[in-house]
Structure formats: C-alpha cells, structure tokens
Amino acid sequence: MRVALYARYSSDNQRDASIEDQFRICRALAEKNGWQIVACYSDRAISGTTLLRPGIQDLMAQARAGQFDIVLAEGLDRLSRDQEDVAGFYKRMKFADVKIETLSEGKITSLHIGLTGTMNAEYIEKLSKNTHRGLRGRIEHGKSGGGLCYGYDVLKLRDAEGERICGERAINNEQAQIVRRIFQDYANGKAPKAIALALNAEGLRGPLSGAWGPSTLNGNRERGTGILNNELYIGRLIWNRLRYLKDPVTKKRVSRLNPESEWVIQDVPELRIIEQDLWEAVKARQSKTTWSQKSRGTGTHPLNALQRPT
Template sequence: MTGQLRAAIYARFSTDMQSDASIEDQIRSCRDYAARQGMEVIETYSDRAMSGASLMRSGVQKLMRDARGGAFDVVVSEGLDRLSRNQADIAQIHQSLTFADVMIETVAEGVISEMHIGLKGTMNALFLKDLAQKTHRGLKGRALSGKSAGGITYGYRALTRLDAKGEPVRGEREIDADQAAVVRRIFQDYAKGVSPKKIAEALNLDGIPGPQGGRWGSSTINGNRERGTGILNNELYIGRQIWNRLRYVKDPETGKRVSRLNPERDWVITEIPELQIIEDDLWEQVRARQGALKSKDTPVPVWDRRRPKTLFSGLMKCGCCGSGFSKVTKDSFGCSAARNKGKAVCTNMALIKQADLEARVLDALAHHLMDPEAVTVFCEAYTAERNRLAASATNTRSEFERKLSQLKRDHAKLVDAIIAGVPADQVKDKMIALDDQRQKIEAKLEAMETSPAPLRFHPKMAETYRDRVGTLIRGLSRDAGLTETREALRGLIEKIVLEPRAEGEGFDIDLHGALAGLLRLATGVEAGGAATQGKKSANANGPAGAGLEGVDMIEEIVLVAGTRYRRDLPAPFCLV
C-alpha cells in the first residue's frame, strides 16, 4: 500500500442564480491543490443551488457516509464555508470526520484545525446573520413600495422591464386573467356553501392545474386563516399585501425550516388596489362562512381536530393511486387523495376499520413474512447474486493483474534502456507515470483482498424471527415500553398497500417488509450496530452463527406478504 493520501473533493454553490460553472471551477481548483500536495483524488461530491446554512444536502450527506466507511483520507474544498456556514454544523462535520480519521484541507485555509473551526465558524455565522438582516431590509423596502417581496401569488404574473440604467426592475407583477378567473370561481363557490374538497375535485375534473402545476387539494384552498395561507385567506386578492406575517427558523434536530407567526406589529401592510381580484362584499361573505364553521355550534370531530398517531400511520398507501391513507372517521382509514382531490385523482372511497387493518397486518407479520419457504427463496436469490458479483470481481481482478504485469514489464524495459546508455532524464517522466499507475492498481487489488465476507444466514432464522415478532406483538398489550415496541414493529414495514376488491367488499392488503429491519430482527443485529461496520454481531441473545454482515448492501430487496399467496417471483422478487 502506498503512502499517498486518498482525497475527496467537495464543492457547492448557493443559489439558482449561480451556474454549474461555479462547481466546475471549485473542483478544478481543488484538483490543482491536491496535485500540489501529492494527493490522489478518488471521488468528487457536490451540491448545486443549496444553502450552506443546512446539512440537509445530498452531496455532503453522501460524503459523510463514505467517510465513515473509510473511502478516503482527506476532504478537500475551496473554503471551509463550502462545507457549511453554520457554526454548529461545521463543528459537527469536523467532529465526525475526525472520528473517521479523515482530515479537512481547503485551498483558502490549508489544513483545518479546531482553531479554524472556532474562528471561521464564528465568522461564517456572523456572515449569515448579516446577510439575513440585509436581505430582510431589502425585501421590506420592496414590500413598502407595493412590490413582491417573495414568490408570485397564484392569480398574478411577474412583469419584466428595465429601468433607466438598463437594470431589471424586480418585484413588479400584474393580474393573470385566466388564474384570476379561477380565484373568483373558488371564492364564489365557497360563499355558496361548497366545501374546499368539492371545489378541489371540480377543478381537477376540469383539468385546471394548481398553483404548483399539479392537482388541487383542499388544503391549497382552505389553508390556515391565522397564518394567511391558502387561496381563501390571501388578502392580496382584495388589494392588501401583508408581508412578514411569518418567519422561518431552522429546527436544530432535523435541519428543516419551521414557520412561526410574527407579532402583528411587525407585519408590513401595503394597499395595492390595482391588484384587487375579489370584491370586498364577496371577501366578507367568505370570512363570515369561515367564522361560522369555527363556531361552537359546529364543532369539529375530535378525530379531525387532533389525529393521534396510530400503529401504522404514514405506512399505508392506496393501491389505486399510490396516495396515503389517513383517518377519515373516528375508527376508519380511507384514501386521502380521493377525499381531498376528487375523482379526477382517485375513485377509491372505500374505508377500512383500524382494528381490522392492524389485526391483519400483525397476522401477516407473524405468519407470512420470513416463513421457511420465503427464506429459502431469498437465500437462493441472494447466493446467485453474490456469485454473479464474485464472478464480476474475479474478471475485474484479472484485468487489473494483467495491467499490473504490463506496467512492470514496461518499467523494466526503461530500466534496461538506462543501463544500455539512454540518458535517464529522457525516460524519467515516463518512469514516474508508470510507477504512479502501478501504485494505484496495487492499491485497488489490496482493497479487493480486504472486501467483506459474504452474508451468512442461520438455518433457524425464520423460527427466530417468528419468536421475536410474536414477543413484540404481545408487548402491544403492555403500557411499559409501548412506544419502543410500536417503533420496532413499524421498522419491519416498508409500506402497506390497500387495494379495494373488485366486488366492492373489503381490501386486499400487500405488506411490503423492510428487509434490513427483518433480517436484523431475525439475526439479533441492532440497527447501527457492529453489523453495519462489517463485523459480526456479538448479540448474546441471537442464535449462534447468526451474525449479519453488510445489511446495507441488500436493503433494496423487497419482501412482500399479503392475504394472497403467490409463487411467481418477479424481479427483484416478492414473497407474498
């Protein structure tokens, strides 16, 4: 193995207004830096039009996963702010990479130490705060002048013109006649007593695209009155623009933005009569109906106001349209799209009782998934795939060995030429190039030798699985550890597909198992434990020899169990 450092390059630009050339320029600069430092660049990662204030970026997340897997020794970036501008996030990145024995080097700062993290992180955090304040101040100026300080609202279109200096004037808009007609239709129908669900259904049946180009939903129309969201609550339609009603903050736990209502004193309200679409009297009729629906005389059912999380919430899918299933009565589930977007999207109006659904799914978990025949089919398919991959690896190794032999022969010829009297400086560059290629191929061959061993499955895996899932199901009747039990059962399921029967009575249910979760339960390997590091599990409760290696490499395979038992096995394959 050579002493040459393996480098990964990371590049990022922030907004859609920048071009992909920014990424290429950063990568080129990092490659030049790596070459000067004698590093071998083995991978590049990038995020396009992504803010550095969040770690919810696919490129940086993949980089972190590969770093934990030992794919490289150093991360090279143009500057520390390319990795993140958030002080806490850059400290987390540095801590995680340090744990994985991966260094950070940047073209601007060189080798990154704890001092850089502290000082540069603080500077980047201050930069973000200053940028946010300046942006907010600029948007406020636009709002006060009656211009758009955000996106274009449905019913309007942006105006494009240049000022006296030839610069584009931003934020101007005008009424879009076609969309304005749809807005009036929505207000008029609602004032007549038509529900938002029925309005959305009618718009979808007429083929009218929604604000984002997709289907209409009741929430798009109804929104939230207090927050001013939704078609029915947007005061711009009566010529009054309200800006800064909401502010957005990042949840440090999830990295996602969360909206919060600002105090009314901070709102910026501007009258723009030329943008009025809805007459004042129609607006007041809609307000009156909304108020009546929220009065005590028409209380909203408890299961509509606050829907508790059930055992399989979020896992149910409609077999007709693929949309989610949700609570539509106190104890029943139904297709959300059929109720919120109408027949143009889905005609499945059938209901299934919560008790019936949970009983059937739990029975399938206990008796259909991981049965001996299913496990046999899986192991045979897995072995065949491993053999195919092994054969491919053998061919690749043979090719590398052939190239290595050729490189050694070419290198020996150059040595012989020098011995025969050819000046060394004439063949020096060629010899260095050949030696570099030799080192790279030898490194790849050595990596192949350290590849993880194939998975091994214990013969009693199915029996072990049934015992453990039975224990989990019995645990649902106990209060102690109920949350953990529910989550453990949910972790065994990828999705539950409910398809109404042709005769109109009941559902056929296909239960798609999450293979990694099933195998971990069956073999005693904990998620995130030693198995994911390529080492055998030391779980004393698991059966002897049941260690599970490399679970991540087979997570894409799906096992399915349902009320029907099919023996045909379409690719990749289903166990039903």
Template sequence: MTLRAVIYARYSSDLQSASSIEDQIRLCRERAARAGWQIVGSYEDAATSGASLMRPGIQRLQQDARACRFDIVISEALDRLSRNQADIAALYQNLTFAGVAIETLAEGRIDEMHIGLKGTMNALFLKDLAAKTRRGLRGRVEAGKSGGGNAFGYTVLRSLTEDGEIRRGDREINPDEAAILRRIFQSYADGLSPNRIADLLNQEGIPGPRGRAWDKSTIHGNPKRGTGVLNNELYVGRLVWNRQSFVKDPSTGKRQARPNPESEWIITEVPELRIIDQELWDRVKTRQEGRKIEQTDKEAWERRKPRFLLTGLVKCGCCGGGFSTVGKDRFGCSNSRNKGKSICTNRTGITRQELEGRILSILSEQLMDPDLVKIFVAEYIAERNRLAASHVDDRAVKQKELAKVIRDQDVLVNALLAGTPPERIRAKMEQLEARQKQLEQDLAAAPTPTTTRLHPRIAETYHDRIQALIAGLSEPEAEGEAREAIRGLIDKIVVTPVPGLGKRMLPQVELHGSLAAILGLSLAVDQACGQQKTSCEQEVEESVGFLVAGACNHRDQHSLEVFV
C-alpha cells in the same frame, strides 16, 4: 504512502453560477497534484445553501469517510463545507474521528482554531446576510412590490432598467387565473364546501397553484395565518407581509413557521391588484365566521377521541395516499374525499373495529403457521449468509491494508536506523500509527463468522408474546406499551377496494411489516437462553421485510411474500 484525497464543491444558486463547481474542482485537483495526493472521488452539491448539512453530497462524503475510503478532503474554502458554526464543528469532529483531514485552498490544513474562528465568522455572515435581505424585502413590499414568491392569480413581470439591471417584484393580474379565483369565492359564498369546490375543479382538469391538483386545504387554508385562497388579502388589494417568520429546527434542518405579532406586520395597499370585490369578500368572511364554532367543536372532538391503534399506518391501495377519519369511527381515503374522484376513486371505507380486528387476527393467527415459518427461516438464513460474506470480504481488505501499514512502518524504522533525520519521517510515522490503530479497532469490532441458527421454538415464542401484547391492549397499565409494540411490527397497511356481492365493493387489507420486529419477538427465547444476537443478525433483521395480504371477506385466505 500516497494519501487518498477527495474533493468537495458547492455553489449557492443565489450567489454563483453552475460553472463554479467545475472551477472549484479544477483548483482542488491542482492543489492535490502539487502535494502528490491521489484523487479518488469528488462530492458536489449544486444550488444548495451552506446553512445546513442536509445536502446529499456532504452526507455521502461523511458516510464514505466512516468507511475509510479516503484520507483527506480538499475544498476551496471552509464555508463551502458549511456556513453553520455548529454544523462545521460536528463535521470536523466526525471526519477527525474517522482519521480524515480537511485541506482548503483558502485556509490550508484545518484545525480546531479554524473551526472556532472561521465558524464564528461564517455564522455572523449568515446573520448579516439575512438581516440585509429582510431589509431589502421590506423596502420592496412597502413600495407595493412582491416580497418573494407569487400568488395564484398573478403573473410576475420582469424588465430591464436603463442601466441594464433586472427590475423584480412587479406583477399583474392573470385574467384566466383571476376568473378561477372569482369562481371559488362565489362557490364558497353560495354554500359549496372547499372539498366540493376542489373536486369540481379537478374533474374539469383545471390546474391549481404550481400546476398541481386542487385540495380543500389549498382553498380554505388557515384564516388565522392568512394562508389558503379564501384568506389571501392580496385578492382585495392589500399586501400583507411578515405575518410569520421561519426558524430552522437544528435536529432536522427543516424550517418551521412561527406567527409574528400583528404589530410587526407590514401592510401596503395595492388596489391595482384587486381581483375580488369587497361585497363577495365580506360574504366569504361571514360564512367562515359562522363555521368557526362548528370547526372548534370538531377539533375538540379530535383531541378527546382515543388514539387509533393504527393511526398513520393505513394507506390507500389506489392512489397511495393516507386513510383518515371520515366518520366518528370510520376511515377512508383522504385524497378521494379532499381532492375528489378525479384524483382517487376509492370511496370504500372501513370501520376502526373491523380494521383492527383483521390486523390483530393476521398478526396472531396467520404469520407463524408452519408454512410461513419455513419461508421466514429460509429468507433469514439466505440474507444472513450474504451479509456475513460481505463482512468477511471487508475484513480481508482491512487485514491486507493493516499488513501494508506495518510494512511501511518497518521501512521508516530502517530509514531511521540508516541515519535519516527523525524530523523528516516523524509526520509520516504518526500517520501510519494512527491508521494502524484505526484498522485494529475496526477489525476488533467486526463480527466474526458464526453458525446460522434459528431456535426451534421460534413460532411458539412469537405466538405467546403476540397474544400477551394483544391482551395488554385491554389493560390500562399495559395498554400504551402494548400498542407501541404492535405498531412496531407494521410498516404500513394498504386498503384496496375489490368486487363483492352484487355491485358492492369490499375493502381488501394488506399488511406490510418488518421481519426485524417479528424476529425480535420470535428470537427472544435465544436471548433468554443466553445466546445474544450478533451484529450480523441485527443487520439481517433490518434488511428483510414481509407482506401479508388478508382477504376481503371473513374466510381464512391469506398469502405471504417475503422480500429483501
């Protein structure tokens, strides 16, 4: 049987050009042609580091491997797949479990020895490269040049040296942006808040760093870490480098900043880059020091206040941003208050008590009335039937492939009986036996068609359980568990201002949730009766959602839309 092969190619933006992808694919195709393999696809990651598996191409490759869509992966070298020792070991284990082999042009067929030795070599390469890069950056910083990136207020200069090399790290003051910086510093020193400064800049259409809208955090930043416009010492002619280092979180692949001791900072005087005079800088620092106690008290209050039941779930219906605390017990749009009305005009607030009351009312009184139950049941059955049909199709494909694998094994057995040397067919027979075992396991684990049913007490069960959860919110021992259970029913809550009496705007609340969690409560009676949910039912619950729109007044006007 001809092996189904796929190609994986990657290049790093700092080391290679885009044409490297085409070169890698061409060489891998030539290797497949010599081996007689059938190319069924390719996966690419352009301008992406090999230090992490958080790449779209390699993620799709792993998903398709689990779906048994190919038998072997071809790549130029093992370091194209990953340079991280733990990642390459995990990738090898995942592909091996799926019955997929790895073949590289540089190392040949990959086994455990390659993973151990080559993985270690790649990890050491990354560590050595990081050390050399850091050493080079330090030399540039000590010479007064940029250590990477650029700050608002400056223009990067690039020129050619006498030997044709690009001279990097030089920059000069950008007059237009420097004028904006002086305005920000002067406004803050005169008493304006970062929030108000950002609002004024956005109203005038003045672009912020990287062309984005101004935000109060962009201006005030973090004085301790030197972030934000008001804390950048480069504006007074001091280049400070190595304030913090970055460590990659192995669980997410994302970098996290960690402050370095002040003794490790590299500070270089660059008076030609000064934008803010010393007197104005000192006035700003004095005001920041005067506000430090007030800020500390606010942060202490934030830590002491009880956790909001709907924290992180409330969104603005106008701009899509989050709702945050705008008073001790009141919430409003973060973008409107941090970036100004030019970014979002939603100034309508809502108290915690009112919002919680509306949401709990929708959950307990509106979701499972008879009309809504009919919609739930119809959508549930339709989606379940669709997924069941797809499982049947997949099962038929695997059964057909299993029959072919068995036939191919019979052909090899007949060849053996006819006198073919065993060593000539041993590898092929082992491959067919492994594939047969995998297919049989997949078919045994696949869901079998069952009759669609929903228990007639679905609404009654839901009401009993949601009332118990709401009651648990007032019981100290059960409050934590009840809160998490209720939050699990909700994807997001959207608050949109709508006209009320006179010119007053009232908040309209929309509840977006997951039908999976609703049915998880409602179908508990099935499990209590010994009827366990099938894997197909679980897939249905994960793929169907709902939305409930609550009216802005206190009348019982609610609508529901079910969507897949």
C-alpha cells in the same frame, strides 16, 4: 494520500461554472502535494446552512467507508455555513480518520472550527438582516417580496440600464377567473373539498401546477395562507406576517406567526381580484364553519372530548 474534492454554490449570482472553478483550483493543490484524487462531490444551488445536501451526505458516507484520507475544498464555508453543522462535520471526519484541508484556511483544526464557525454564523445573520431590510423597502413600494402567488404573473422587466426590476407582477386573467369561482362557490355554501374535486375533474391546475385540495383553499386564517385567506386578492399586500426558523433537530424550516404590530401592510388596488362584498361573505361563512386558533384560546377542540363507541 487519497483525496476527495468538494465544491458547492448557492447564490443566484453564481452558476454551474463555479463548481468547475472550485474543482480546478483544488486539483492544482492536490497535484502540487502529490495527492491522488479518488472522488469529487458537489452540491449545486443549495444553501450551506444545512447538511441535508446529496453531495455532502454522499461524501460523509464514503468517508465512513474509508474511501479517502483527506477532504479538500476551496474554503470551510463551502462545506457548511452553520456553526453546529460544521462542528458536526469535523467530528465525523475526525472519527473516520479523515483530515480536512481547504485552500483558504489550510489544514483544519478545532481552532478553525470555533473561529470560522462563529464568523460564518455572523455572516448568515447579517445577510438575513440585509435581505429582510431590502425586501421591506420593496414591499413599501407596493412590489412583491418574492415567491409565487396563484392568480398573478411575475413580470420580467429591466430598467434603462438593463438592470433587472424585481417585485413587479400583474393579474393572470385565466387564474383570476378560477380564484373568483372558488370564492363565489364557497360563499354559496359549497364545501372546499367539493370545489377542489370539481376543479380537478375539469383538468384545471392549482398552484405550482399541482392538484387542488381542501387545504389549498382553506389554508390557515390566522397565518393568511390558502386561497380563501389571501388578502392580496382584495388589493392588500401583507408582508412579515410569518418568520421562519430552522428546527435544530430536523434541520427543516418551520414558520412562526409574528405579532400583528410587526406586519408590513401596503394597499395595491391594481392587484385586486375579489370584490369586497364577496370577500366579506366568505369571511362570514368561515367564522361559522371553521375553527379559529384565536377563538379556541388555550383550550382544546370541543369534539376532542367525544369518545369512540365501543
């Protein structure tokens, strides 16, 4: 029997050696059963909640091509943690006449798919809640909930016991000067596109070392995105403004705005970059020149009624 091995890890607490460990114990089982290993597939540092992984996609393509008879993994959760995806994977393998074996569950049947899929879904939901609770506690102490923010540096600190201290950040003075310039130029009447073009012409890199664009500055007022809407610049940390859901069709994460009552707000004056009068001047201009979701209600933009000349 021809067998393909699959291994995956996603946690920061795991490392590349985890892949080799998984392959090693899978090889031992394959040799014990007299199976011929014809391929090895892996996905490193990628979540198991999606099948949009290069390793698993390659495995499924080769299964359809009849390149092996068995898929062998350490556990079903290595293949997928998503209830719908694991069922879909099982159907694809069954159609390709490929059996699934794991060290944890043995030969996979439809019963495993139902029970293990449900358990994995419960695990993901519990993990999400625990992570959310931990981040909330960090925010309430005025620390970062994760992610990068232009104008600040993430501090890599450790306590007396050598444990990593998470959530600490400090103002990046060079980037802070650019943030102040953006706010001042906008308050003085300069268009976001013109501001972005000027920054790019001077070789000043934007967030994530990318180029500046109008959307980088404008973002979305209601969602608090974009340089001109980031309240951290006035020493106000807002967390849980957005929640993220996975689109069941595209499998991509999309954001949804949470009710304001669910936001967690903490004052962090030590992180202020923009003075209040400048912030208010920017907000005043935005109210006159940008289109707000709140102000439009359920209607359509007034310019939508204009007809193209014929």
